[in-house]
Amino acid sequence: MNSSTASHRSSVSDTPDTSLFYSFLVLLVWIPLPLxxxxxxxxxxxxxxxxxxxxxWLLLFIRQRINLTPTFLSSLPVAALLLCAPLWALLQVLxxxxxxxxxxxxxxxxxCALVGLFCLTTLLVRSKxxxxxxxxxxxxxxxxxxxxxxxxxxxxxxxxxxxxxxxxRGLATGTFVNRNHLAGYLELTLSVGIGMMISTLDGVxxxxxxxxxxxxxxxxxxxxARLRIILVxxxxxxxxxxxxxxxxxxxxxxxxAGVLALILSRRSTKxxxxxxxxxxxxxxFVVGTFFGVDKVVERLENTSENSETRDEVNTYTLQAIQDNxxxxxxxxxxxxxxxxxxxxxxxxxxxxxxxxDYFEFASDYxxxxxxxxxxxxLLVFISAIRAQIKRRNPLMRGLAFSATMAIIALAxxxxxxxxxxxxxxxxxxxxxxxxxxxxxxxKSRGHRSRGP
Numbered sequence: 001m002n003s004s005t006a007s008h009r010s011s012v013s014d015t016p017d018t019s020l021f022y023s024f025l026v027l028l029v030w031i032p033l034p035l036x037x038x039x040x041x042x043x044x045x046x047x048x049x050x051x052x053x054x055x056x057w058l059l060l061f062i063r064q065r066i067n068l069t070p071t072f073l074s075s076l077p078v079a080a081l082l083l084c085a086p087l088w089a090l091l092q093v094l095x096x097x098x099x100x101x102x103x104x105x106x107x108x109x110x111x112c113a114l115v116g117l118f119c120l121t122t123l124l125v126r127s128k129x130x131x132x133x134x135x136x137x138x139x140x141x142x143x144x145x146x147x148x149x150x151x152x153x154x155x156x157x158x159x160x161x162x163x164x165x166x167x168x169r170g171l172a173t174g175t176f177v178n179r180n181h182l183a184g185y186l187e188l189t190l191s192v193g194i195g196m197m198i199s200t201l202d203g204v205x206x207x208x209x210x211x212x213x214x215x216x217x218x219x220x221x222x223x224x225a226r227l228r229i230i231l232v233x234x235x236x237x238x239x240x241x242x243x244x245x246x247x248x249x250x251x252x253x254x255x256x257a258g259v260l261a262l263i264l265s266r267r268s269t270k271x272x273x274x275x276x277x278x279x280x281x282x283x284x285f286v287v288g289t290f291f292g293v294d295k296v297v298e299r300l301e302n303t304s305e306n307s308e309t310r311d312e313v314n315t316y317t318l319q320a321i322q323d324n325x326x327x328x329x330x331x332x333x334x335x336x337x338x339x340x341x342x343x344x345x346x347x348x349x350x351x352x353x354x355x356x357d358y359f360e361f362a363s364d365y366x367x368x369x370x371x372x373x374x375x376x377x378l379l380v381f382i383s384a385i386r387a388q389i390k391r392r393n394p395l396m397r398g399l400a401f402s403a404t405m406a407i408i409a410l411a412x413x414x415x416x417x418x419x420x421x422x423x424x425x426x427x428x429x430x431x432x433x434x435x436x437x438x439x440x441x442x443k444s445r446g447h448r449s450r451g452p
Contacts, residue, residue, distance in 0.1 A: 016065040020056055021124045027053070028431065032145060032185055034161050036176045037423035043110055046423055050113040053120055072122040073439040076447055079119055081376035082430070085113030085361075088369045089331035098330025099337060107331035107364075110423060114430050121434030128395055131170050131438065135402075138428065142189025143230050145174035146237025153240055173239035176422070178246070180244035183246025184410065184419035186238045188428045190250060191257075191406035192435075193231050193329045198261070199398025200224050245416045261401050264388040313351060316341040317359045321367070328366035337363065353421050357414035360421065380436040381407050387439040396439045403436030 002281060034042040060066045090107035092098040149172030152158045158165040161175045174182040198313055238250060258276035315336050320329065320341045329337040335352035342351070354360040361370040387400035410419060410429060420423040 007225060012099075016060050017057065017124060020053060020060070021130060021133075022203070024053060024120055024124055025134065028134075028428070029117040029137055029141045031427050032141060032424040033175050035163075036185075036425065037182055037427070038177070038181075040106070042422055043106065046427070047109050047113040047132055050116045054116045056077055057120065057123060060255075066123075069123055069126050070443060071126070071434075071438050072119065075118075075122045075207070075437040078376045078379050078433070078437065079115060079122075079149055081372045081379070082115045082118060083112075084369050084372040085331070085365055086115065088328075088365055091133075092328065092330050095325050098333060100333045101402070103332040103336070111331070114426055117427055118430045118434050120433050122437060125434070125438055126442070131395060131399065131442075132196070134198050134431075134435070135399075138189050138431070139193040139196065139227075139234075140228060142186055142193065142234050145176075145182060145189075146172070146234045147187060149174035150233075150237050150240050172237055174237070176424070178422075179241040180243045180246055180413075180417050181422045181425060183241045183243035183423070184237055184413055184417065184425045185428065186234055187246060187250050187253070187409040187413065188406050188425065188432060189368055190231065190234050190238070191253070191409060192402045192432065193227065193234065193255065193407065195398040195400075195402025197224065197227055197231065197398075198401050199395045200227075201394065243274040243411050249409045249412040253405045256408050257401060257405035258406060260385070261388060261397075264385065313338075313342070313354060314356055314359055316343065317354045317356070317363055321359065321362045324366060326368055327368045328362070328364050328369070331364050334360050355416055355418060357418055357420045360418060377407060377411075377433065379418040380433045383440040384436040391439065396442065398436050398437035403432055403439060406432045407436070408429070 027046075030049075031037050031046060034045075037043060037046050049233060057066070061068075084110045085375055089098075089104050089111060091109070092104050093101050098104040121134075125131055153170060153172050160173070160177065165173065167177065168179045171179045172182060173179045175183070176182040176185065182247070235250075236312065238247060241247075254276070261276075303417055317338065319332075320337055334354055335350075338354070354363065358370070358374075365373075384400040384403040384407070386398055388404070391397055391400065406429065413419055
């Protein structure tokens, strides 16, 4: 009987795409390590890995060993909208309407890889176990980045990915070059972690105050305390970046997503309120006291029009957008195009990116394709909102919260930075978009798949 049970477990775990799924997780953890994959060789490796996984999945599908998932089929409109960007980039090269064909072609390949990541997530993450494994992989990656960045700062021995830091010394950057991009990555992974924390709440209303406090203490100090401690460490890493908008976007998105969750949920409990409140209060006043939230506040207070040139950069970028309103200057060509529009009042700094993702996409791709990308994100946001209204499964509700919070956080941060131009952050974001679709469309029953 024991051998029969072992044989059954072996057959259950050995599904055709199990190795493919674990390879997918390894890839997601790898992407942030080589400087956020923001180097040509790292981008090439990322594209090669994604295309290889996609080809293997297609071979399994052709051999009828795996099937299309309902989540993938329901997410085709989102995938089609995301695909508009790399397809248009290819057309920019073919029609010779880009000012740098080589860079535009590279961006087209990266765009295809990002859409491939979105599709692979909806195809491979087809069970609750796989959802948890993916979420814990992202949270674990975020934890590593936070701890690594913090330790480099606290010890004074500051290295990136086997390369000594040249910029932002004394500030947490993890394996990213720019502290704002570590902040953006932590915003995304913290959103996933908080969603997982919320999914552990039982949703049962307390019968009295004694029961309420018992449940609350169990949530904050029980077996779930490990995840809570991980979140505290990640927030400490975020605070130590001293990123103004990174911290502002995180706490704002947490508050907004928390209020939305309480409004939309018909099963909201006092435990949910306590959890969200503790995340804000404990992280700001306890973590911030030891890890420098006062430095972030000081930077916010000292921000002025005289000390910032981003407003001027945005003004000149708008002129560039108007000159190529519908076609764009070419994907990835901002650094080549912007010098023709900049003036002396932006200083001597070389801007390889606009400090505004919306403006940079519009400048590179044109307003139509940028609108398609925004619509794709909006569709996922609506799916996450609908999931919080309709789904009763705690895991799906937590997943929907993660997607909602991540979208709000990056929507805010993108107004003053270029996180979506960094491959690691863009890749993580499209995976979370896929999780938003999964939160609504993955069937709790009736579409069970074997294996992890």
